[in-house]
Amino acid sequence: MGGPKDEEPPKLLSISPENESLNVKPTVIELLFDEYIKVENPNKGIIITPRIKKDEMEVTALKNKVTIKLNQELEDSTTYVFNFQKTIQDITESNAPENLKLVFSTGDEIDSLTFSGNVAYTFPQREKKMKDVLVGLYTVEDTTNVLTAPPYYIGAADTTGNFKLTNIKAGQYVAYAWHDDNNSLKAEEKSEHYSFLGDTITIDRDISGVQFYLDKSNLGEFRIARASSIGSNFDIVLSKIPVDIEIEAPELNEKLFYRLSDRTLKFYHTALINDSLEVRLNLKDSVGFKIDTTLYAKFEESERRKETLETTIEGPRNFIDKLRAEFKFNKPVNEINFDSLLIKYDTASVIPVRKEWVFQKDSTKRTRLVLEWTVPDTLDFQNYIVYAGDSTFIDIENQFNKDKVEASYRRLKKETLAEEINVTVNTDERPLLVQLITKKDEIVAEKYLEETNIAEFRDIEAATYLIRAIVDTNRNRRWDTSNLYENRQAERVYYLMNPNDNNNKDTVIRGGWTLDVVIQPTKPIGLNKLPELPEEEKKALEAQINQHYEELMDKFLNKPM
Numbered sequence: 401m402g403g404p405k406d407e408e409p410p411k412l413l414s415i416s417p418e419n420e421s422l423n424v425k426p427t428v429i430e431l432l433f434d435e436y437i438k439v440e441n442p443n444k445g446i447i448i449t450p451r452i453k454k455d456e457m458e459v460t461a462l463k464n465k466v467t468i469k470l471n472q473e474l475e476d477s478t479t480y481v482f483n484f485q486k487t488i489q490d491i492t493e494s495n496a497p498e499n500l501k502l503v504f505s506t507g508d509e510i511d512s513l514t515f516s517g518n519v520a521y522t523f524p525q526r527e528k529k530m531k532d533v534l535v536g537l538y539t540v541e542d543t544t545n546v547l548t549a550p551p552y553y554i555g556a557a558d559t560t561g562n563f564k565l566t567n568i569k570a571g572q573y574v575a576y577a578w579h580d581d582n583n584s585l586k587a588e589e590k591s592e593h594y595s596f597l598g599d600t601i602t603i604d605r606d607i608s609g610v611q612f613y614l615d616k617s618n619l620g621e622f623r624i625a626r627a628s629s630i631g632s633n634f635d636i637v638l639s640k641i642p643v644d645i646e647i648e649a650p651e652l653n654e655k656l657f658y659r660l661s662d663r664t665l666k667f668y669h670t671a672l673i674n675d676s677l678e679v680r681l682n683l684k685d686s687v688g689f690k691i692d693t694t695l696y697a698k699f700e701e702s703e704r705r706k707e708t709l710e711t712t713i714e715g716p717r718n719f720i721d722k723l724r725a726e727f728k729f730n731k732p733v734n735e736i737n738f739d740s741l742l743i744k745y746d747t748a749s750v751i752p753v754r755k756e757w758v759f760q761k762d763s764t765k766r767t768r769l770v771l772e773w774t775v776p777d778t779l780d781f782q783n784y785i786v787y788a789g790d791s792t793f794i795d796i797e798n799q800f801n802k803d804k805v806e807a808s809y810r811r812l813k814k815e816t817l818a819e820e821i822n823v824t825v826n827t828d829e830r831p832l833l834v835q836l837i838t839k840k841d842e843i844v845a846e847k848y849l850e851e852t853n854i855a856e857f858r859d860i861e862a863a864t865y866l867i868r869a870i871v872d873t874n875r876n877r878r879w880d881t882s883n884l885y886e887n888r889q890a891e892r893v894y895y896l897m898n899p900n901d902n903n904n905k906d907t908v909i910r911g912g913w914t915l916d917v918v919i920q921p922t923k924p925i926g927l928n929k930l931p932e933l934p935e936e937e938k939k940a941l942e943a944q945i946n947q948h949y950e951e952l953m954d955k956f957l958n959k960p961m
Contacts, residue, residue: 409495410435410464410488421504429468429482429502436464436491444583445487449553449565450478451585461488477507479567485556503567513603516564517610519557519577520922521593522893524866524905529559534580535612537565537573540600545884546576547594547619550585570604577612589619597926598887609928615890617881622689625663627697631704632673632797634697636665638683642691643878646682647764649697657732657796659767668732668796672699687883707731709799713786713807716844720817720859723809725771725786731795732766740789743773745781766796775811784809812861816911821857825849825869825894825919833870833877834919838863848877862911867896869919894919 410433417424442459458469466488474480481503486496503510519533536551538544557563557577578587578594587594593614601607618640626637641663649656651669656677658667667679676698683691707730715726723743741753753771761768771786786807791800825832834855835846844865847855855869870879871892882890896919898904909915 407493407495409497410437410490412497412500415502417502417504419502419504420510422508422510423506424504425474425506426504427470429470431466431488431502433464433466433488437461437466437488438491438494439466439487440489440494442468442487445485447481447483447485447554447556449481449483449555449567450475451550451552451554452480459487474506477505479503479505479507479509479511479569481567483555511567511569513568513570514564514566514606514608515553515568515573515575515601515603515610516562516606516608517612519561519563519595519612519614522613522615522890524895528903530557530561531559532580532583533557533561533563533577533614534585535563535565535575535577536585537568537575537601537603540572540574542574545574546578546587546596547589547884548586551576554585568603571602573601573603575601575610575612577614579614589617592616595925596882596884598889599926601927607927611923611925613890613925615881617687617883617890618685619687619883619885622683622685622691624691624693624695627695629698629700630666631702631706632699634667634669634699636667636681636695636697638663638665638691640685640689642683643686644682644684648680648682650677653764653766657766659730659732659765661730667697667699669697669699670796673701675699686881688880688886688888706797706799709733709793709795709801711788711793711801711803711805713788713805716842717808718810718812718861720812720814721775723771723773723775723784723786723811725807725809726761727769727771727788727793727805729767729769729793729795731797731799733769733793734766734796735794736769737792737794740787740792741771742787742789744785744787745779745783750787769793782811782813784811814859816862818860818862818909818911818913818915819858821860821909821913821915821917823855823857823867823869823896823917823919825853825855825921827853827869827871827894827921829871829892829921831872831875833872833879835868835870836860837866837868839866848872860909862909864906864908866905867907867917867919869894889925892922892924894921 412431413434414432416430417426439459439461443454453472456471458471460467484500488500489496515537535555535557536546537553538551553565553568555563555565575597576594579592581592582588593616595612595614621639623639624636625639628635655670658665676696678694679697680694681691710730712728713725714728715724738753738755743751743753757773758769758771760766761770789804790802793801823834830850832849833846834849836844836857838844845857845860849855873891874880880891882888895905896907896917898906
């Protein structure tokens with residue numbers, strides 16, 4: 401039988417150079433421990449500031465000694481910090497020393513300034529604890545940024561998002577935070593969350609209370625990657641997905657139609673063969689980059705097999721009095737066979753869908769149809785099925801849907817609903833977009849506030865929700881991300897917090913409830929700012945200072961020589 405589990409971390413016996421040494425320029429760093437040790441992923445785990453070329457560094461463990469060969473020249477008059485985190489561990493149970501750090505200076509003093517604060521995500525993440533989140537400072541003279549190169553000073557946020565960069569030299573810096581999923585020590589703009597402080601920061605004292613909010617912002621070029629005829633259609637492939645689309649062309653929505661699928665705009669023409677027409681595009685991506693151009697779309701005769709029409713039904717499946725089903729198609733739809741579009745209930749009963757119940761969600765695309773049906777008071781059933789048989793829909797290439805599609809819906813009883821939810825957003829900012837969101841990230845209700853800061857919701861299904869308010873600065877009725885190149889921050893998002901748990905944004909809503917809640921604004925991105933004094937207090941303080949100055953000058957001038 402073995403003895404008790406070893407839970408004691410290795411103890412540092414000696415380190416060379418010694419901690420807080422001055423006027424040293426080591427080429428090798430050695431650490432000696434009281435037991436055999438190993439190193440785990442040192443190039444990722446050891447955080448070194450200011451930055452050095454870590455790929456040239458060699459780290460080895462032999463018995464109870466760790467040796468670091470730097471293989472590079474260090475800067476003059478610079479304080480270096482080696483934060484070993486959990487890189488060094490005992491060889492048996494992988495215990496790591498707590499807060500193991502080496503500080504030394506190549507000059508005659510240790511830089512001691514600090515930069516600290518918190519990093520949070522704009523939108524809640526599935527993983528509650530922070531992981532692989534870094535904060536970095538770039539010197540103001542540096543021509544790189546968080547998207548192009550590692551920073552001069554770097555530190556890691558803990559699992560709650562708090563961070564502290566130490567031993568900083570006085571100077572001017574630009575600050576960033578990012579989720580470094582691939583250990584590149586910089587942000588990947590297409591896949592990783594990041595944040596920036598727009599203004600240059602002068603660090604001549606300890607800076608605390610800094611706030612970052614992480615979100616994704618793809619600043620890659622927005623362009624047309626390819627435009628060509630594909631079969632009898634015309635495809636425009638973009639470098640990124642557009643969020644705003646404006647198209648001008650002859651016979652648009654009459655004979656010319658289009659659809660967006662991921663990054664591809666596909667155009668269809670019902671009459672044109674072996675000819676082309678002028679199409680003007682005005683597109684915008686998520687960061688505000690634009691494509692404004694005119695091109696010629698050519699439609700050629702082709703024997704290529706037409707794409708099959710595919711149909712799905714989306715949207716919430718519970719309703720109160722009005723059933724709403726949204727049909728989504730992979731191609732623009734031109735006709736509906738209402739004979740096979742039905743609402744079923746009570747096992748064998750059916751209601752034929754009428755034309756006036758169906759409308760195009762976006763007449764310029766024709767890829768979404770909405771069915772809205774108000775249940776008559778004479779029907780006292782809870783469960784319904786929206787049914788579309790095969791060949792119900794015909795697209796603009798005369799292709800039918802080959803498979804039936806159906807979806808079940810449940811009518812909610814009034815007594816199971818929350819009667820009223822009043823959400824007050826404690827801010828003067830306008831307009832506000834207040835939303836109720838399910839755990840599956842579905843928006844079940846929203847209000848757009850331009851004059852007031854109170855949103856009223858009625859007859860809400862009992863469930864657990866996130867309740868948030870978006871400050872819609874540009875009034876486009878959606879949240880917009882940041883743009884580093886334009887020094888524009890993302891629109892602010894405030895969540896209703898659980899009063900019993902600051903890390904919990906879930907709000908439980910039960911049937912029969914009337915709820916009054918208040919969303920408090922979160923701390924703004926950037927540095928702590930001193931509160932602005934009212935004008936009268938400013939004047940009074942200025943008068944006191946002037947009076948005190950006059951008294952001092954009077955004493956000085958009247959002092960006997």
